Amino acid sequence: MLTSVGKFLRKVRIDHGEILKDMADKLGVSASFLSAVENGKKKMPSDWNRKICEIYKLSDEQTLDFTKAIAASEKTVEMNFSDASFSRKELAISFARKFSDIDDDQVEKIKKILSEDNKNELY
Numbered sequence: 001m002l003t004s005v006g007k008f009l010r011k012v013r014i015d016h017g018e019i020l021k022d023m024a025d026k027l028g029v030s031a032s033f034l035s036a037v038e039n040g041k042k043k044m045p046s047d048w049n050r051k052i053c054e055i056y057k058l059s060d061e062q063t064l065d066f067t068k069a070i071a072a073s074e075k076t077v078e079m080n081f082s083d084a085s086f087s088r089k090e091l092a093i094s095f096a097r098k099f100s101d102i103d104d105d106q107v108e109k110i111k112k113i114l115s116e117d118n119k120n121e122l123y
Contacts, residue, residue, distance in 0.1 A: 004072035006038030008065065012056050026055050040073065 002010070013023050024034040027048065036042035049070060053063050081089050102110070 001040060002038060003040040004069040005044055005066075006040070006073075008069040009034075009038055009052070012052070012058075012062075016056060027051060043076075044070065044073070 009023065013020065020034055021031045024031040027034065033042060037044045049066065052058065052066065058066060079092055081092070084092075
């Protein structure tokens with residue numbers, strides 16, 4: 001089944017007059033891998049967000065749409081704690097444990113805290 005990311009990537013390809021293989025070549029992967037990502041059988045590599053925005057010169061609005069498509073398609077999130085302090089690890093694990101209990105109001109508050117607009121308020 002085509003994912004939100006798959007729909008977005010397909011639209012970008014069509015808008016640029018490309019076929020699956022063209023985009024796959026630009027991303028340095030096989031057409032079958034790109035197809036598997038589009039269909040939700042493989043996880044999209046994290047560096048594709050940046051690559052696709054750069055390769056296809058996405059507008060700010062397209063970049064936001066792409067980010068939303070990625071979020072809608074994600075089933076799991078992997079975090080690398082190799083350089084994280086104990087305090088940061090503890091925060092991430094606590095957040096993960098409480099994630100399903102967070103209501104919409106709390107989600108909006110957390111998003112506001114994490115937004116770029118409030119970056120200075122965190123320090």
